[in-house]
Amino acid sequence: MSDKKIKRIGVLTGGGDCPGLNAVIRAVVKTAINKYDLEVIGYQDGFGGLIKNMALKLDVAAVSGILPRGGTILGTTNRDNPFKYPVMQDGKRVYVDKSDEILTNLREHEIDALVVIGGDGSLSIAREFWDKGFPVVGVPKTIDNDLSATDVTFGFDTALVTATEAIDKLHTTAESHHRVMVLEVMGRYAGWIALHSGIAGGADAILIPEIPYQIDNVCNKVKERLARGKKFSIVVVAEGAKPLGGEMVVQKIIEDSADPIRLGGIGNLTAKQLELCSELETRVTVLGHLQRGGSPTPFDRLLGTRYGAHAVHILMEKKFGEMVCLRGTEIKSVPIVDAVKELRRVPPDGDVVRAAKSVGISFGDE
Amino acid sequence: MSDKKIKRIGVLTGGGDCPGLNAVIRAVVKTAINKYDLEVIGYQDGFGGLIKNMALKLDVAAVSGILPRGGTILGTTNRDNPFKYPVMQDGKRVYVDKSDEILTNLREHEIDALVVIGGDGSLSIAREFWDKGFPVVGVPKTIDNDLSATDVTFGFDTALVTATEAIDKLHTTAESHHRVMVLEVMGRYAGWIALHSGIAGGADAILIPEIPYQIDNVCNKVKERLARGKKFSIVVVAEGAKPLGGEMVVQKIIEDSADPIRLGGIGNLTAKQLELCSELETRVTVLGHLQRGGSPTPFDRLLGTRYGAHAVHILMEKKFGEMVCLRGTEIKSVPIVDAVKELRRVPPDGDVVRAAKSVGISFGDE
Amino acid sequence: MSDKKIKRIGVLTGGGDCPGLNAVIRAVVKTAINKYDLEVIGYQDGFGGLIKNMALKLDVAAVSGILPRGGTILGTTNRDNPFKYPVMQDGKRVYVDKSDEILTNLREHEIDALVVIGGDGSLSIAREFWDKGFPVVGVPKTIDNDLSATDVTFGFDTALVTATEAIDKLHTTAESHHRVMVLEVMGRYAGWIALHSGIAGGADAILIPEIPYQIDNVCNKVKERLARGKKFSIVVVAEGAKPLGGEMVVQKIIEDSADPIRLGGIGNLTAKQLELCSELETRVTVLGHLQRGGSPTPFDRLLGTRYGAHAVHILMEKKFGEMVCLRGTEIKSVPIVDAVKELRRVPPDGDVVRAAKSVGISFGDE
């Protein structure tokens, strides 16, 4: 199959939305058409669009004006794994493999290759299609910046700006009212957003999954500031922060919360604990979905454009099963299979954490 | 007393912080010194600073560079009413009147008049001091824009920008993921922030205290959009929105919440109800303290500067017991007693609500 | 004619572009369709589109997503007066009256009324059509905020934000390098942008058309700051600022400039003069077209929406020959003929200039 001349390609976006997706789509479409004279078909709502064959032709006009826009014009979803697709059978939900159906479909529509833009879930699915012989290239997407094969992913810089602006805003209230302000940001397994925004926003403590913390150490930081006349503190907490000896407390909070739209588990807990120990008024803000939205920063628009253009270049070079990545200042590509093996997590002894500690930020570990 | 030449004045900020407070303080200090050759004393942490005599001299250098900064360099607090000051007596909390003590103190320190920057609580206290004969002028402050005597208050425009940016950000996620996004904003008694940001952000429904709503009407709006192929909706809810027939539900939610740092009562409720009725994924964001923070917009810096300068002008004209206000394009002044009588609430039949309904926004009332 | 039931209306945007135009167009279209079941035709590129009959049908989908976007989806132009339309005759340019041709055309296409969004030029043309009996309503547009019939026009707030951000940026360089920074902003006949941004940005001097200045007074301000240890100054100059005794100098600069794309006449002059007199390094920045661009602020989106909705309301009430306006907190309407009679200029003794002088800003007049 891979000797066939490529004439028509498909593109889809999977997983949570992320600023910069439209920059990637635009670059894929423009590069495919301008440089290689290909046709481009967009599949809607991630792999769901492949399954249900929701396709639309993308020409240059279709991607005009989308560069500065957040979200994805193709739609996306966190569900719909074609290899484990849920269907109802005899009143029960069972999972079926739709991949062969999709392959038949793709061949019928003369799609010669797919560009899959997505996180480790979507990229793993992409790799499975390549394992079955269908030409695929990947573009990594994770707002948490936690993919090991690439230095940076698009969307992260925009999320960082949103989180840092939030800290800047909380600062003035904290200072005016002599309060502890807790900000909960994204980061279930990796604390990059908390770490970078916390340093950039001048936080006093940063709590991340990679560095389990004792709340007493954070309290001491707040009290030590009070002793120096600083009657306020800013604490940034990743949603996956790990309280030592506090696992049960967090677990209980989550269980107590009958609420399916739970808000701010760890942020709330931290705020309550700090109010108790510091005797300062404490408030919590959960940034939530704001972190995924908005017009991408120039950095993310540029990175998305470089990724999208390069994805088509490697596709034409038949580097199937690979995904594009940033290494230093250059765009390269690596096998998807290597890229999704492990998370890129904050090294507790790396220079960023060291710099943060040097300027006096507590991670609650000492 | 009011025949005395004014030589030294005090200034304080009371109530919740608000972008533009520093612009007012700066204008008060610069006008007092440049134009009238006065001395200015700043009292810290609202009326608490008067009670505890926490005073600092403010010269031009002290206010240099504060114009673009959020918060208040004087500190503020929502507590500390000098006429009902809580003290412990025989193990019980009792409330005492500290006003005479303060007056003695002010006279001892030769403070000839006070500029009080605050909301209706602080302004009422200011008026009580003037009732007791101490010269006071007021500067109105409310981020909710709900003071009846003035067209606009500083801080509101900045809050509006923060809320509208949030809606802009939620829009892209809502659209990409086919979700209903609910944003809860400030506004316990007046829905100005929800109304203005909802229109500016292109919301599909806006729920405010002044227009009680039936959730079914909001559901119908979401479903009607779905029927037109718009697989997402944005709903902005003021924290004081009034569900018709739903009072008990809201009451129960509040009671169930043992949590003193409760998050998103009405926002959460609305999200759950809309998810049930629309079968779209629904998410809620509670903007909270972010609305009070940040660098004031040019509008708020200008309005704060005009208020501060004018407050000193009317003080020198001995218009005591008055507060400055904006009427149309001009700064004027009115007796505080008239200004704090009633809230400025959204008129349900005013041109803003009418315009919102004209462009298709639902208020849940029909 | 005016007894006829209105079924189809036209809309066009004329003059320089302005943030908020799309909000007006969107509100016109949605109000006309949702509330009154009208058809809406958009004419492209201002009155040029009427002359050349470049029309497109505007439905709700056509205005989806345009609220936060700058510019105008209809296009615009500063030329093309239908009453004095330039054509070539016998090798010479002559001006002809195309208005009857347009009226015939409008009637042929069954356009029952026009909404004209424009500045005093476009509104005067609109009024002439109404004088000839064709139903027209107006929406005022001027980024300079200089229309006398309305308190504020949309676009001004966005321009103000752009200008103030520029001052904020120049501040840090001025301070770090001990320089005088001159910023030239729009305002040929009225100095509103310079005045408001200058106050909001903390400028040291503001030069506007309404208050002729002596450059020596500005120099003295810079030197007086130097004497107090402030080794930098920020000067905001409206492009139409009036140097006393310097008319000839300005005239000469303009004549010397053979360059059709002339940059920064008065800004350059001021910078050179201040460098000479203060012996501080001086730099000039000409903000130019940046002031017209960008996503409208929430204030401008809201005002545009209110204007657009109200324009259709008064159109249906057959208040032809009128334009919408903001008075205090309410949208009203006035005869166009009254509105374009005189410019709204900065009153040199109004409270804004007084506040500016109170905080120490020089206008070069004393």
Added chain:
Amino acid sequence: MSDKKIKRIGVLTGGGDCPGLNAVIRAVVKTAINKYDLEVIGYQDGFGGLIKNMALKLDVAAVSGILPRGGTILGTTNRDNPFKYPVMQDGKRVYVDKSDEILTNLREHEIDALVVIGGDGSLSIAREFWDKGFPVVGVPKTIDNDLSATDVTFGFDTALVTATEAIDKLHTTAESHHRVMVLEVMGRYAGWIALHSGIAGGADAILIPEIPYQIDNVCNKVKERLARGKKFSIVVVAEGAKPLGGEMVVQKIIEDSADPIRLGGIGNLTAKQLELCSELETRVTVLGHLQRGGSPTPFDRLLGTRYGAHAVHILMEKKFGEMVCLRGTEIKSVPIVDAVKELRRVPPDGDVVRAAKSVGISFGDE
């Protein structure tokens, strides 16, 4: 000397100001005091402060709140090379070597080492001091991002945001008015700002020093867009862009300009040429000093903090004569002597230019 225990260090900022300088200063001070118990002396206005011994003690309070602020609290200057310091002798300007005087002074004040934050000029001077035996470490600073030893420098990201926002703003006017908009940005020898902002802003042509251009090729791009119905174009020009066969024209423009505050040489030229060839109205904007100003982006605050902390770490490790740098995701250090040898220029065949061409951007070279 280098066996001596380090107890007191000096820090200075040299060259043009740059967003992030304060983040570096803050990290230097906090790291020195918190981690190593050093004293820190700040020298004002670059090497001028060393020559004139303008020093101030920097404690933690001195750097409180400076993280989000542009500029440098220490002041800076482009002049004052201590090895070639201009003095007047017998009515003539001669250059003298002040370095020994400075060394004596530094030793008298018991300064054990210097942290020099600056561009290639300042770093070369720093290296000369180390050549003379005085312990120095460097922190690279260039808003143009053109230092070869480091992947990125702080300030560049902020400049990029300013330039991209400008392009975003010009876009709406260009589109509404059917104009060609030319934006001149910084970049005398390296076109990074033009390249990155041009891609991020969706420019149609980018002209940079590294890729000499024929104006005819740019004209063709504009005309080709016109032919496709795109009646506007955006052109980003670095101030050092190289017109082929046009050197004389540019030279003449510069000579004609008697004006010491010259504005927009190459931008103006390009605008005039494009107006002639495309017959579209064309406007030019010169971004100038706005690019150096403003609050640093989170990226720049973080990078500045990492640089500042690491500079003190390598100083304590006695890696004198070295400067910190970013390589991939890590902060390292390299000998200054290697770092200032050559400029980091845009590789015409690198992946960024390739991506730009893939999405249809013209560089005027073909």
